[in-house]
Amino acid sequence: MRKIVVIGGSAAGMMAAIAAAEESTDAEVAVVTQEQTTYRRPGIPALIAGYITDPADVRVFSPETLARHNVKLICPAEATNIDPQNKIISIRRDNKQEQLPYDAAIIATGGHPLIPPITGSDKDGVCTFTTYEGAAEIVEKAKGASCAVVIGAGFIALEIAEALMHKGLDVYFNVRSRILRKLLEPDVSEFLSNNFDRKGLKMLTGETISEIGGKDRVEYVIHKGREIATNLVVMGAGTKPNVALAAGCGIKLGPSGAIKVDNRMQTSIEDIYAAGDCAESPDLGTGLFVYSPVGSIGASAGKIAGRNAAGAIQKTKGFLRAQADEILGMQIYSIGHSSTTAKEVNLTVTIHDLNADRLGRRSQTTKPFEIAKLLTPVLSCESKNGGRIVGAQLVAKKYGSQFARQLYGAVLNELNMEQFLEQFNWPRIKLAEALVDATKSTVVVESVGEGKALALADTASRKKINQQSEE
Amino acid sequence: MTIITESKMDKVIVVNIEKCLGCKSCELACALVHSKSKVFEEAIAESPRPQRMVTVEAAGEFAVPIQCRHCEAAPCVAICPTGAIQRQSEQAPVMVDEDLCIGCKLCMLICPFGILQIGPEGRAVIKCDMCLERLEKDQEPACVEACPTGTLKLVSLKEIIKARRTEASKQLVKETQSRKKTKSGKKRK
Numbered sequence: 001m002r003k004i005v006v007i008g009g010s011a012a013g014m015m016a017a018i019a020a021a022e023e024s025t026d027a028e029v030a031v032v033t034q035e036q037t038t039y040r041r042p043g044i045p046a047l048i049a050g051y052i053t054d055p056a057d058v059r060v061f062s063p064e065t066l067a068r069h070n071v072k073l074i075c076p077a078e079a080t081n082i083d084p085q086n087k088i089i090s091i092r093r094d095n096k097q098e099q100l101p102y103d104a105a106i107i108a109t110g111g112h113p114l115i116p117p118i119t120g121s122d123k124d125g126v127c128t129f130t131t132y133e134g135a136a137e138i139v140e141k142a143k144g145a146s147c148a149v150v151i152g153a154g155f156i157a158l159e160i161a162e163a164l165m166h167k168g169l170d171v172y173f174n175v176r177s178r179i180l181r182k183l184l185e186p187d188v189s190e191f192l193s194n195n196f197d198r199k200g201l202k203m204l205t206g207e208t209i210s211e212i213g214g215k216d217r218v219e220y221v222i223h224k225g226r227e228i229a230t231n232l233v234v235m236g237a238g239t240k241p242n243v244a245l246a247a248g249c250g251i252k253l254g255p256s257g258a259i260k261v262d263n264r265m266q267t268s269i270e271d272i273y274a275a276g277d278c279a280e281s282p283d284l285g286t287g288l289f290v291y292s293p294v295g296s297i298g299a300s301a302g303k304i305a306g307r308n309a310a311g312a313i314q315k316t317k318g319f320l321r322a323q324a325d326e327i328l329g330m331q332i333y334s335i336g337h338s339s340t341t342a343k344e345v346n347l348t349v350t351i352h353d354l355n356a357d358r359l360g361r362r363s364q365t366t367k368p369f370e371i372a373k374l375l376t377p378v379l380s381c382e383s384k385n386g387g388r389i390v391g392a393q394l395v396a397k398k399y400g401s402q403f404a405r406q407l408y409g410a411v412l413n414e415l416n417m418e419q420f421l422e423q424f425n426w427p428r429i430k431l432a433e434a435l436v437d438a439t440k441s442t443v444v445v446e447s448v449g450e451g452k453a454l455a456l457a458d459t460a461s462r463k464k465i466n467q468q469s470e471e
Numbered sequence: 472m473t474i475i476t477e478s479k480m481d482k483v484i485v486v487n488i489e490k491c492l493g494c495k496s497c498e499l500a501c502a503l504v505h506s507k508s509k510v511f512e513e514a515i516a517e518s519p520r521p522q523r524m525v526t527v528e529a530a531g532e533f534a535v536p537i538q539c540r541h542c543e544a545a546p547c548v549a550i551c552p553t554g555a556i557q558r559q560s561e562q563a564p565v566m567v568d569e570d571l572c573i574g575c576k577l578c579m580l581i582c583p584f585g586i587l588q589i590g591p592e593g594r595a596v597i598k599c600d601m602c603l604e605r606l607e608k609d610q611e612p613a614c615v616e617a618c619p620t621g622t623l624k625l626v627s628l629k630e631i632i633k634a635r636r637t638e639a640s641k642q643l644v645k646e647t648q649s650r651k652k653t654k655s656g657k658k659r660k
Contacts, residue, residue, distance in 0.1 A: 011573045015553055042574035042589060052519050060595075065570045296575035299552035324580040333580055401585045405546065408580055 002027040004309050005089050005102040007079045007245065009033025011295050012276025012302035013108030014061040017071045019306030020106075027310055030072040030100070032079050032091055035131065037062075041156060041295060044135045048142065049163035055132055074100075082107075082249040084269045104271045104309035107246050107259065108302060111239035111277035111293050116151065116176075120212030126233045129160060141232045142167055148232040149174055149221050151208065153182070155325040155332070157236030161201055162327055164234075172228060174204040174221075182341055183323060183334035184393050185351060188371050191395065192330060199328045204228075208237075239293040241278045254280045256291035263315040265305035273309050275301035284318035285336060285390040285411075288345045292321050320412055324404065330370075331400035336411040337375060337391035349375040349390065352417060369396035369403055374410070376417060388414040481562065482627045484601075484615060486536055491527070491622040493534030498523040500617030501538075504602060524586075524599040525614045536623060538614065539586045539599035541565050547578035547587060555595070564603065569595035 002024060006017045009031050021029045043058025052058065066073055077093035082105060089100045113128040115121050125141060128134045138160070142148065147170040150161040158179070164171045173196070175181070178189040197203050204223045211222040212233055220229050241258035243251075252268035254260040259267055259279040267274050275281075276298035280289040297319045307314050322335045342349045354372040375391035392407035394400055410420045506514035506521035514521050525538035541564045547556045548565060555571035556578055558564065572595035578587045579596065587596050602612035610616070615623045626634075 011553065011575075018554075040572065040574045040595065042576075057519060060570055060573060062570050065568075294575070295573050296552045296577050299573060299575070303552070322577055322580055324576040335580075399585045401580055401582050401587075405581045405583055 002103045002311065003101060004029045004104050004106070004306075005100050006031045006106045006108060006306075007033075007089070008108035008110055008276065008278070009035060009038050009061070009073070009075065010108065010110050010276065010298070011038075012110070012298035012305075013106065014038065014066070014071075015299040015302035016106045016108060016273070016275055016306035016309070017066070018069045019303040020104075020310040021070045021306075023307045023310035023312050025070075028072070029070065030074050031066070032077050032089070032100070033073070033075045034078050036076055037132075039132050042159065044129050044132070045156070045159040045163040047132075047135050048129075048138050048160060049166040050139075079109075079245055082245060082272065084249055084272060087271070102271075104273065106302075106305050106309050107251075107267070107272065107274040107278060108276040108298075108305075109242045109245055109278045112242050113235055114153075114238040114240045115235055116208050116237050118209060118212055120214070120218070121233075121235070123212055123214055123218045124216055125214070125218030125231050126212060126235060128235045129156070130239075138164075138232070138234060142169060145169060145231045147228070147230040148172070148234060149204075149209065149228065149230050150234045150236060151175070152179075152234075152236040153238040154180065154236070155183075155323060155327070157234070158196075158327045159325070160234055160236060164232075165201060169232075170202070171200075172202045172204050172223075172230070174209050174223060176206075176208045178205055179203070180332070180334070183338055184332075185339060185373055188373065188393055188395060191371055192332065195330060196328055201328065239277055241291065241293075243278055246272075246274065246278065254289055254291070256280055258291045261289070263317075264308040264313070265301055265316070266308060271309075273305035275305040282316060282318035283337075283345065284320040285388075285414075286345050286347065287318055290341070290345060292319075294321055294323060296323075297321060320408075322408055322411075324401075329397065331394075331396045331398070331404075333392075333394040333396075333400055333404040333407070335392045335404070335408050336389075338393065339375065339391075342375065342390065347390065351375055369394055369400060371395045372403060372407070374407070374417065374420070387416040389416065389420060482625050483541070483631075484538065484612060485624050485626050485631060487622050487624070488533050488535050490620045491534045491536060492620055493527055493529070494619065495527050496617040496619060497525050497536050497614035497623060498527060500613040501525045501599075504605070504613035522597050524597060536614070536618075537584060537586070539565065539601075540584060541599075541601065542583075546581040546583065550577045550581045552577065564601040565598070566600055566603075567596055567598055572596055 004020045004027050006013045013031055017029050017031045020027060037059045038061045040058045040060045046052050063073055077091045079089055079091050081090040087102050089102055089105060091098050091100055113130050127138045127141060129138060142164060148164045149172045150157055151174045152158060161171050161173050178186060179193055180189055193203050193205060207224055209221045209223045212218055213220045218231055218233050220227050221233060243253060243259055246259050247253060251272065252260045259274040261267055261274050261279050263282060265273045265275050277293040280291050281297055281301045283290045300319050304314055304316050320336055324333045339349050352374045373393045374389050376387055376389050389410045392411055394404050394407060406424055502521040502523040503509060503511055503514050506517055508514055525536055527534050527536045545565050548558060552575060553571045553573055555568045556565060574589060587598050589596055605612060611625045615625045
């Protein structure tokens with residue numbers, strides 16, 4: 001019987017285990033995990049806000065579900081070593097060492113919160129939230145506090161900030177440059193920053209706080225020379241891969257510092273796979289391996305790793321990062337590359353605005369969306385997918401998914417601007433207007449070619465005039 | 472997870488927006504039926520707060536009750552990376568297995584109707600389940616039962632087609648009659 005051992009019990013690990021058990025029904029699949037239970041990450045802000053008090057409400061992958069999928073749970077236990085020669089994983093359970101032989105192993109050890117090098121970040125009152133214990137500490141510290149500082153990079157940090165605001169705290173949100181830098185373009189960030197600021201989330205942008213001060217406890221922070229009194233600092237500055245176990249047995253790491261894998265999510269050592277926040281993953285647009293610690297990619301990569309570990313040969317072309325969230329009444333969608341992540345894979349992009357402003361006024365209804373952006377790479381001989389849309393961003397107050405799903409389709413199916421504008425279903429926007437907006441924007445629509453776009457717009461508007469005269 | 476018996480979706484919830492007054496009785500009934508206690512007085516004090524899965528949206532001069540349409544090739548089912556959103560059979564409604572939902576929100580991104588939501592409680596994605604428990608007891612979904620104007624109706628596809636046919640033939644008769652009238656009117660002139 002094939003023995004498959006998964007190390008790590010979060011989204012990637014659990015999905016790997018379930019996929020492996022589904023792929024090979026006679027395999028013995030076990031998950032080794034330290035945490036007693038797996039929590040749904042978005043549940044943590046809810047715990048902090050006090051919407052729920054029972055952590056059982058946000059648990060996922062319960063033992064019953066795993067049993068239904070024929071997955072064995074070994075917990076709480078810690079994997080201490082992998083011996084790839086003899087194919088044995090050493091684990092520590094109840095202070096006793098055990099040996100687990102394996103035919104295939106999957107490393108899904110996840111990530112650690114990234115703590116920026118700020119003096120005083122070891123003080124009492126500096127919290128992280130990747131575990132339930134961390135969240136519980138924030139809840140405890142927030143009780144007597146009147147003010148909190150959240151240092152954040154992604155959506156979840158903003159969610160935590162919103163949750164603390166709901167608790168009645170004065171919340172400052174600190175970022176090194178601008179909010180959601182990796183996900184959104186500068187002007188989208190700025191729009192959101194201003195919007196959040198108006199709603200009471202105080203923005204500290206441009207620089208990470210330089211000092212966390214106080215005796216033993218946090219008493220103040222300093223941002224750009226200004227002292228802000230606070231007893232609570234929440235660190236949400238990002239994730240760094242937890243690779244100690246993998247590096248310990250000689251598995252190669254990629255340039256990002258995460259575990260290097262191939263298109264089957266296999267590491268440099270045969271029969272050892274890796275997925276989730278500890279590993280790199282191929283990016284759909286470019287096929288390059290990047291580090292993107294996102295839950296949905298972790299789960300999808302976990303499934304690939306699991307199936308391959310169970311004996312299948314399944315290669316992935318890559319994963320498309322797509323994130324959505326609603327923060328302080330704003331729906332935010334970010335799909336594929338932003339100009340920041342594109343730069344990391346040496347892709348120069350052109351940014352196209354889809355403007356709904358004029359339309360909102362004309363039809364006297366609410367704006368269909370606030371901002372929408374599409375990214376296409378600048379054509380060059382090196383870029384193999386020139387002209388195809390590689391990224392999209394959208395901010396809307398309501399019903400953003402009507403548009404976001406189409407943007408997602410455009411990125412997933414690698415449409416170019418011309419195809420996209422032909423297919424896009426504008427519930428309240430006429431094609432011609434959209435085209436004119438797209439071509440009039442500060443950057444020229446290179447992938448379509450301005451002349452062609454204008455010609456298309458012209459035909460569309462002529463059709464419109466014909467229709468009107470017929471009526 | 473609820474085990475879904477075959478062919479529970481032979482009927483669909485049909486919304487006639489011309490009849491909706493925007494009273495939100497459906498929202499209330501939905502939240503109540505998805506609460507723990509299912510008793511109004513207790514449900515309002517529950518934590519987590521019971522959530523409604525049907526919303527009455529203002530759209531111009533209309534009020535539109537909107538809930539999951541249980542799409543045939545449902546995009547949310549296709550996109551879910553953990554298989555938490557699934558339908559047991561072709562005929563079954565689209566259901567969420569909370570225990571597999573990691574909260575990645577991809578389904579919220581892809582839903583054409585903006586139905587899927589993560590409640591403020593931060594629990595799994597929540598969506599209309601067609602009141603399966605009630606359907607199995609041969610009851611109508613709570614929103615349909617609560618609707619005082621007949622905006623929401625649980626009807627089979629056959630019934631819809633029949634109603635359309637009746638409607639169309641009536642319309643035809645009406646048109647023919649009015650044409651006759653105008654013709655005879657002209658003659659008199």
